[in-house]
Amino acid sequence: MLSAEGLxxxxxxxRGQVVALDGVSFDLTSGQTxxxxxxxxAGKTTLLKVLAGLIHPQVGWVHVTGGRRAIGWIGxxxxxxxHLTVRENLLxxxxxxxxxxARRGPRAAEVLGRLGMARRADQPVWSLSRGLAQRAAIAKxxxxxxxxxxxxxxxxxxxxxxxxxxxxxxxxxxxxGAAGGGRVLVLATxxxxxxxxxxxxxxxxxxxxFVHFAPRGGRGPAEIAEAYxxxxxxx
Amino acid sequence: xxxxxxxxxxxxxxxxxxxxxxRTALISAVVFTALVLxxxxxxxxxxAVPTIDLAPTILWVTFTFAAMxxxxxxxxxxxxNQALEGLLVSxxxxxxxxxxxxxxxxxxxxxxxxxxxxxxxxxxxxxVGRVLVPLIGVIALATLGFVAVGTLFSALVIRTRFAELLLxxxxxxxxxxxxIGAVQVTARLLGGRPxxxxxxxxxxxxxxxxxxxxxxxxxxxxxxxx
Numbered sequence: 001m002l003s004a005e006g007l008x009x010x011x012x013x014x015r016g017q018v019v020a021l022d023g024v025s026f027d028l029t030s031g032q033t034x035x036x037x038x039x040x041x042a043g044k045t046t047l048l049k050v051l052a053g054l055i056h057p058q059v060g061w062v063h064v065t066g067g068r069r070a071i072g073w074i075g076x077x078x079x080x081x082x083h084l085t086v087r088e089n090l091l092x093x094x095x096x097x098x099x100x101x102a103r104r105g106p107r108a109a110e111v112l113g114r115l116g117m118a119r120r121a122d123q124p125v126w127s128l129s130r131g132l133a134q135r136a137a138i139a140k141x142x143x144x145x146x147x148x149x150x151x152x153x154x155x156x157x158x159x160x161x162x163x164x165x166x167x168x169x170x171x172x173x174x175x176x177g178a179a180g181g182g183r184v185l186v187l188a189t190x191x192x193x194x195x196x197x198x199x200x201x202x203x204x205x206x207x208x209x210f211v212h213f214a215p216r217g218g219r220g221p222a223e224i225a226e227a228y229x230x231x232x233x234x235x
Numbered sequence: 236x237x238x239x240x241x242x243x244x245x246x247x248x249x250x251x252x253x254x255x256x257x258r259t260a261l262i263s264a265v266v267f268t269a270l271v272l273x274x275x276x277x278x279x280x281x282x283a284v285p286t287i288d289l290a291p292t293i294l295w296v297t298f299t300f301a302a303m304x305x306x307x308x309x310x311x312x313x314x315x316n317q318a319l320e321g322l323l324v325s326x327x328x329x330x331x332x333x334x335x336x337x338x339x340x341x342x343x344x345x346x347x348x349x350x351x352x353x354x355x356x357x358x359x360x361x362x363v364g365r366v367l368v369p370l371i372g373v374i375a376l377a378t379l380g381f382v383a384v385g386t387l388f389s390a391l392v393i394r395t396r397f398a399e400l401l402l403x404x405x406x407x408x409x410x411x412x413x414x415i416g417a418v419q420v421t422a423r424l425l426g427g428r429p430x431x432x433x434x435x436x437x438x439x440x441x442x443x444x445x446x447x448x449x450x451x452x453x454x455x456x457x458x459x460x461x
Contacts, residue, residue: 049461052324053323053324054320054323054324054460054461055461056460067326068324068325068326069326071324073320073321073324075317075320077316077317077320078316079316079317079318079320079321080316080318081249081253081312081315081316081318082315082316083253083256083257084249084252084253084256088252092245092249093321093325095242095245096242096245096246096322096325096326096327097325097326098326125316140321
């Protein structure tokens with residue numbers, strides 16, 4: 001469903017060159033959630049941008065079953081237009097993702113209902129709190145029922161309650177999806193405490209490389225944090 | 236092609252809804268047009284140079300700078316919450332995005348010109364009645380060319396510092412050919428000369444439109460992709 005092979009990408013040239021991706025490969029199938037942990041500047045956002053098709057890697061390739069239409073993106077920026085209502089935003093993005101005109105309204109209502117945003121549908125985005133705006137951003141990412149969700153530091157700026165709520169929501173989203181067999185989630189964050197419980201697979205990224213990539217298994221947040229310390233902080 | 240145009244219209248409609256809802260840039264451009272025409276009206280000596288000789292230049296200088304205001308806002312809209320990133324992740328083709336912005340900018344500039352032209356007639360008392368239809372045709376022809384180039388350049392500069400200043404600096408040299416053509420054709424129309432005298436300039440305007448709409452449609456992807 002989502003494959004990456006031998007990804008390499010660098011910014012700049014010569015001595016100032018920064019290698020953002022260096023030999024990153026993985027395969028994910030429906031129901032899998034890959035949590036990528038790494039310090040700032042490790043190349044996590046570059047990886048997500050490559051997976052989303054925003055950056056063409058200098059070496060390697062990415063395959064997403066269903067192409068761009070299959071991808072949903074949730075970042076710390078909502079991609080929403082402040083002076084449109086939540087519903088207008090969703091209808092706009094639904095049109096761009098090729099949702100048939102007759103399906104857009106019902107689909108928007110369905111997604112907003114699921115996220116507890118039905119009452120806010122006709123509010124302009126500028127009037128929403130940070131937490132509600134994040135929910136609206138998730139609604140936008142789900143409007144075309146993507147089978148792959150890319151999440152770039154989605155917890156940034158959220159208070160503890162809103163972050164816990166988002167974690168619960170992402171757990172639900174993992175088992176939904178167009179194919180019915182579950183979505184692929186790729187979550188990038190610099191905070192090991194965030195998202196560990198969601199992950200089926202864990203990667204630690206450092207200077208563009210996956211220095212650790214394995215199924216989470218039964219490991220809890222404390223064990224993951226310890227493995228991260230050994231591989232990234234001390235390594 | 237159909238899908239491309241449908242998506243372009245989706246982008247254009249969104250931009251126009253946003254613009255007419257906030258009206259910030261539109262009101263600024265209309266007020267700017269009125270102010271420039273007012274300044275030109277009072278800042279010239281009608282006994283030194285006949286109005287009819289100055290009027291075409293004044294009209295086109297005004298329209299050019301008013302259009303700059305429109306072009307500046309085209310991609311500013313997309314910086315809000317990094318919406319441009321969302322557009323680039325989506326299946327929207329880069330050509331559709333460019334055409335969508337082009338259509339929205341053309342409508343925006345047309346509204347500004349629609350307000351500016353009557354003010355121009357009022358302030359400078361030029362006889363446009365007999366030549367109104369060809370004059371509107373020339374305005375449309377010239378506007379398409381410089382909005383096509385301006386839309387491309389506004390995408391190019393949007394992630395830079397001083398984007399508004401940079402746009403003016405890199406765009407103005409490219410506007411010289413359509414500006415010369417537009418002024419020359421307008422002068423002949425307002426002077427009551429036959430349109431056949433301006434065929435060369437009309438061809439220049441048409442060729443500029445064809446070349447730069449095609450070129451900008453092709454080059455646009457290189458301005459927005461990382």
